Structures are given as C-alpha cells and as structure tokens.
Amino acid sequence: MxxxxxxxxxxxxxxxxxxxxxxxxxxxxxxxxxxxxxxxxxxxxxxxxxxxxxxxxxxxxxxxxxxxxxxxxxxxxxxDAKAKTKTSKHTLRFKQMFGESEAQDLAKSRIEREKAADAKRHDRMLDRARLKDTKTKNKESK
Known part of the structure; x- marks a missing residue:
C-alpha cells in the first residue's frame, strides 16, 4: 500500500x-x-x-x-418443489424479442399446410375414381 x-x-x-x-x-x-x-x-x-x-x-x-x-x-x-418462481427479466425480454418458440410455430403451420394439400390431393384421386366408375357403368348400360 x-x-x-x-x-x-x-x-x-x-x-x-x-x-x-x-x-x-x-x-x-x-x-x-x-x-x-x-x-x-x-x-x-x-x-x-x-x-x-x-x-x-x-x-x-x-x-x-x-x-x-x-x-x-x-x-x-x-x-423447492412447490415454490413459485419468477421468470427472469432476461428470459422475458428474450421471449418478447424472439417469441416463445418460433421454430415450433413454423413447423406446426407447415404441417397444417401439408394436411390441407393432402386433403385436396385425396379428393382429386377420389373424384377421378368416381368418374372412371361412372364412365364404365355408362358404357355397360348402352
């Protein structure tokens, strides 16, 4: 000193x-x-x-x-097991900036889009099959 x-x-x-x-x-x-x-x-x-x-x-x-x-x-x-805890200010700020779980939300929306596309595709397949059945019946009845 x-x-x-x-x-x-x-x-x-x-x-x-x-x-x-x-x-x-x-x-x-x-x-x-x-x-x-x-x-x-x-x-x-x-x-x-x-x-x-x-x-x-x-x-x-x-x-x-x-x-x-x-x-x-x-x-x-x-x-500790039953204790109420407070979310830290840093975690709250992160969630505010980037969202809760952006990757999961994107994946869920993609799955929903795929389901809708699959439903349309299946409808088209069924329509073609019905049309084919109808044409064959019409040919038989003539």
Missing amino acids: RKKGEPGAPTQAAINHIKRASEDIDEAEDPEIGHKKGAQPAGYYKGLKKGTKLKRAAHFAKHGKKADDDNSAYKPAPG
Missing part, C-alpha cells in the same frame, strides 16, 4: 468505505431457525412450515460444503 501523500494512495474516506463494505451486512434472519450456526436469511425460508425450515437448513448445511463439480451438491432443497 502506498504511503500517505503519494500519488494513488487511498484517502481516509476510501479506507472507511472499504471497512464498512467488508463488515457483515445484517440481513433479517428467520426467527424460528436463527439459532442455527451460520446465516439463516428469512427469504430462504419464507412461507414454509417450521419442520420444512429445519430440514431446509440441514440440507444447506450438508450440501453447502460439497465441491462445485459434485452433482449431489445440486439436489433440490426441501420446499
């Missing part, structure tokens, strides 16, 4: 700002499981029953220590 007065040396205000930022920011903890070791942010347990909260805290304690490349570290926590 540079000495006071040298160019590029941090000011006292910058040092105080860094100290404040490095201190733990108090986040509201869930009162039912706040006694557990470590932080228990209330947002992680919002809307859950006490038993589920305790199981969830135990899950985080157990799986939080695992390595990032360990697949078992990414099992869903208790209470």
